[in-house]
Amino acid sequence: MAPYFGQCLCGSVRYRVSKEPLTLYACHCTECQRRTGSAFALSLIVRRDDLQLVSGQTTGYSASLADGRTKSGQMCPSCGTRLWGTPAKYPGIVIVQPGTLEQPCHLVPIAHQWLSEAQPWFVPPPGVPAYPRGPADPGEFVRLWQQRKNES
Template sequence: MGEEAIEGGCNCGKVRYTLESPPLAVAVCHCTRCRRQSGSAFSVNLVMKARHVRIEGELSAYDDPETDSGQPVKREFCGSCGSPIRSTPSAQPALVAIKAGTLDDPARFAPGLHLYTCSALPWADIPEALPRFERGPTA
């Protein structure tokens, strides 16, 4: 690739990952489930081909049945420290979301779009210049 490796991991260091390509997209998700899982107002997701994500260490998983899209999502996190790492939609398992805040260099990829703005908190600023979707990108 010639570029610097894209790496990240959890807070305690037991889970580390390498992304073998830059993200296809960087999406801020305002859905209620991402909000609760992240413990923040929204989550920032690196949309990746599943096969371009290499994970080292044990991930714990929660199959989230009550997503805003209606499709279950497998949410994986470090079982020791709880950092969320990867989400896999059951409807489209070839594409996964890596939680951008877990990158070693989280400034590297800026968000390019906002999803589930129907659930966005009133004080969450969404830049006018970015594409926004009330729900998923195809809705």
């Protein structure tokens, strides 16, 4: 249960998520693989007002993509850990990197998207919705998250 605490690799930046997140999903698109240097990204959607810096300072990063979009967010200036993204289209939310949380293991992704670009060895867990691309309506993952919460 909230609050959740997180930090960067070197520990100079610490933050808190004060309320329950809106959803958590995994994205297997090529951009997320490059951004994370890994096989897929986990995205924990949190209201911007529910994220507080506890100690240290973050610094902004930003990447201009070939198609004109810009991906930006905050990272630790010392160790370079990316902590959260700040989507220009949705200023009311931040996308926390849940791997930086202290105990992220109880947060299970509600869905997997962009399976069309996933590493060939990846098999989505049984019973978890998987999409070849993204869902048509970005609110779908929020609804699925709420639904699972109500069922448990």
